[in-house]
Amino acid sequence: MSLTVEPPILPAGNPDREVNCEVALEAAFASLVTTSVSQGWTPRETAATLLKLATDHALQLGTEEGKLPEG
CATH class of the missing domain: 4.10.910 (30s ribosomal protein s13; domain 2)
Incomplete structure (x- = not known):
């Protein structure tokens, strides 16, 4: 399971920072979902x-x- 989350590349207040966070969390989120389903949920x-x-x-x-x- 990949729990790596990249740090922000945009400064606080940048209008695209939420998208940056979304991209940074995507792989860890997908891995969590895959692991949960593989465990029977x-x-x-x-x-x-x-x-x-x-x-x-x-x-x-x-x-x-x-x-x-x-x-």
Whole structure:
């Protein structure tokens, strides 16, 4: 499983930084999904759980900062 995530190549505030982050996380994300499915979880279970974890994480970040996350 590849957990390598490249560092940002764009400075904070750059409008393309989110896309840069998406590209940096893509391989590790795909590897996590593949590993989950190979261990017996269905693609739907995997997707639903990853979405829940990401949503919970975003909400926690918003709570810590006293606001809801953007997006």
